[in-house]
Amino acid sequence: NAGVTQTPKFQVLKTGQSMTLQCAQDMNHNSMYWYRQDPGMGLRLIYYSASEGTTDKGEVPNGYNVSRLNKREFSLRLESAAPSQTSVYFCASSESLAGGTGELFFGEGSRLTVL
Amino acid sequence: RKEVEQDPGPFNVPEGATVAFNCTYSNSASQSFFWYRQDCRKEPKLLMSVYSSGNEDGRFTAQLNRASQYISLLIRDSKLSDSATYLCVVKLGDYKLSFGAGTTVTVRA
Numbered sequence: 001n002a003g004v005t006q007t008p009k010f011q012v013l014k015t016g017q018s019m020t021l022q023c024a025q026d027m028n029h030n031s032m033y034w035y036r037q038d039p040g041m042g043l044r045l046i047y048y049s050a051s052e053g054t055t056d057k058g059e060v061p062n063g064y065n066v067s068r069l070n071k072r073e074f075s076l077r078l079e080s081a082a083p084s085q086t087s088v089y090f091c092a093s094s095e096s097l098a099g100g101t102g103e104l105f106f107g108e109g110s111r112l113t114v115l
Numbered sequence: 116r117k118e119v120e121q122d123p124g125p126f127n128v129p130e131g132a133t134v135a136f137n138c139t140y141s142n143s144a145s146q147s148f149f150w151y152r153q154d155c156r157k158e159p160k161l162l163m164s165v166y167s168s169g170n171e172d173g174r175f176t177a178q179l180n181r182a183s184q185y186i187s188l189l190i191r192d193s194k195l196s197d198s199a200t201y202l203c204v205v206k207l208g209d210y211k212l213s214f215g216a217g218t219t220v221t222v223r224a
Contacts, residue, residue: 035214040123041216042117042213043214045211056210090159097209098206098208098210098211101164103149104212109158
């Protein structure tokens with residue numbers, strides 16, 4: 001069972017470069033999310049998509065854009081990477097927004113370093 | 116003030132010991148509460164929900180104290196495989212899940 005798959009797993013960028021993180025889920029979930037995780041801080045929500053065709057800002061959306069391409073796929077784009085965006089990025093999905101039971105299913109994470 | 120605060124630990128315990136730790140939350144309107152487990156360099160996974168009356172799942176017991184705004188997790192008969200970071204998660208509103216930074220538990224042989 002693939003669950004939530006995100007690519008790439010590792011990426012090194014130079015300041016000002018752009019890139020897109022891809023995420024796909026095969027659980028037929030309606031809601032999808034992008035989080036970032038930094039040392040000493042909890043997971044912080046960047047953007048979320050309650051359902052296909054909708055996207056909304058989370059706590060830390062500046063410097064990012066997202067696309068809900070279809071029900072399965074939710075991508076995160078960094079238009080002009082900055083060192084402050086060095087982080088581990090997690091894509092997640094749930095059956096309903098914030099998970100009716102609180103259960104989010106996470107991808108394995110993408111480790112991004114911006115030099 | 117952070118919405119969810121946890122003692123980062125680490126809690127170093129021998130196999131077979133009991134370990135317990137708390138998580139405090141700032142918003143009294145928080146609706147639901149959960150514990151997630153995150154192994155080193157892995158993704159978080161739901162460990163258990165926390166119910167108002169408290170609940171157990173095998174060796175794990177979760178408690179909620181709404182008056183003092185904290186939840187707790189107790190692990191009995193610790194196993195080496197329990198070594199992980201435990202994330203406290205609080206649901207507020209329709210979409211907002213607030214994650215704590217985690218409490219690290221290391222179980223030694």
